[in-house]
Amino acid sequence: MANNQQISINDLSFTYRHDSNAVLHHISATAPLNSIIGIIGNHHAGKTTLCRILAGIIPNMMAGDLSGDVQLGPLSPTQNWPALNQQTGFVLQDPASQLSGLADTVADEIAFDLLNHGVANTEIQHRVTEVARQLQLTGQLQRSPNSLSGGQLQRLAIATAIVTKPAILILDDPTSEMDPQGRTEFFNWLTIIEKTTILIVSNEIDDLCEIADRLWLLVDGELVNQGTPLEVINQLKPDWQIGTPQVYQLARSMNWSLGTDLFPVNVNQLRGCLHDRHST
Numbered sequence: 001m002a003n004n005q006q007i008s009i010n011d012l013s014f015t016y017r018h019d020s021n022a023v024l025h026h027i028s029a030t031a032p033l034n035s036i037i038g039i040i041g042n043h044h045a046g047k048t049t050l051c052r053i054l055a056g057i058i059p060n061m062m063a064g065d066l067s068g069d070v071q072l073g074p075l076s077p078t079q080n081w082p083a084l085n086q087q088t089g090f091v092l093q094d095p096a097s098q099l100s101g102l103a104d105t106v107a108d109e110i111a112f113d114l115l116n117h118g119v120a121n122t123e124i125q126h127r128v129t130e131v132a133r134q135l136q137l138t139g140q141l142q143r144s145p146n147s148l149s150g151g152q153l154q155r156l157a158i159a160t161a162i163v164t165k166p167a168i169l170i171l172d173d174p175t176s177e178m179d180p181q182g183r184t185e186f187f188n189w190l191t192i193i194e195k196t197t198i199l200i201v202s203n204e205i206d207d208l209c210e211i212a213d214r215l216w217l218l219v220d221g222e223l224v225n226q227g228t229p230l231e232v233i234n235q236l237k238p239d240w241q242i243g244t245p246q247v248y249q250l251a252r253s254m255n256w257s258l259g260t261d262l263f264p265v266n267v268n269q270l271r272g273c274l275h276d277r278h279s280t
């Protein structure tokens with residue numbers, strides 16, 4: 001039975017039009033709304049395809065053979081896409097491709113969707129200023145989007161996605177062009193967004209293990225595991241070829257396990273583990 005408080009994917013399979021092989025095979029997964037879900041996997045595992053389905057781009061804008069069921073709370077990408085679309089911000093792998101191309105300045109680009117929604121001017125200015133501050137674009141507001149660096153473009157794409165305050169944020173590899181400091185700041189910032197369900201594809205396994213409530217692990221189009229980062233990283237199989245966080249590598253090499261025989265995957269867990277060792 002559908003649960004209005006969770007994301008649930010039930011026996012989802014998908015094949016792109018004109019292809020004979022399925023990209024996603026019988027995927028079933030759940031997670032609570034308002035949590036952070038990291039989607040990880042090997043090369044061409046189907047992570048982007050899953051994001052497109054969650055955002056409703058498949059099947060509403062890209063065709064193919066889709067079976068199974070997807071619910072994001074009360075809404076479904078196949079049955080209630082207009083309503084879901086209104087509540088969803090999506091950041092594509094290629095940030096430039098999601099900009100309007102019509103705005104002269106970064107400020108206008110961020111304001112674009114708000115203008116289309118008929119939001120009042122004072123509110124638009126307030127939100128643009130706030131989002132630019134959060135994403136460190138304040139100094140770029142009067143520049144042309146065409147003049148931005150790759151990392152700044154990614155931040156602009158994120159700004160345009162969050163300025164409408166979506167309840168669901170789907171981020172497909174949003175930090176690939178950011179420098180390490182910008183990336184860490186971005187991941188930290190995700191944890192302070194309230195009342196938002198965040199689904200994020202990323203190869204930055206260290207950062208994901210710091211912030212994600214759950215990980216979904218895709219290998220060759222199959223969901224091979226889901227759970228907390230602690231569970232999923234400790235249950236990796238070598239032939240899946242998934243990178244592990246540095247904390248985990250260090251803890252394994254030093255044999256610093258948590259009481260449960262699991263090795264820590266983030267700094268807090270490592271701290272707890274070292275504290276327990278010193279106090280026994």
Ligand SMILES: Nc1ncnc2c1ncn2[C@@H]1O[C@H](COP(=O)(O)OP(=O)(O)OP(=O)(O)O)[C@@H](O)[C@H]1O
Binds near residue numbers: 019041042043044048
């Ligand atoms: N628009 C499309 N039409 C046909 N096939 C596609 C399309 N987009 C992706 N594919 C194929 O689907 C498979 C999964 O691709 P997808 O981009 O979803 O995986 P991914 O895990 O995000 O990949 P990456 O590791 O490159 O980020 C690949 O074989 C890819 O070639």
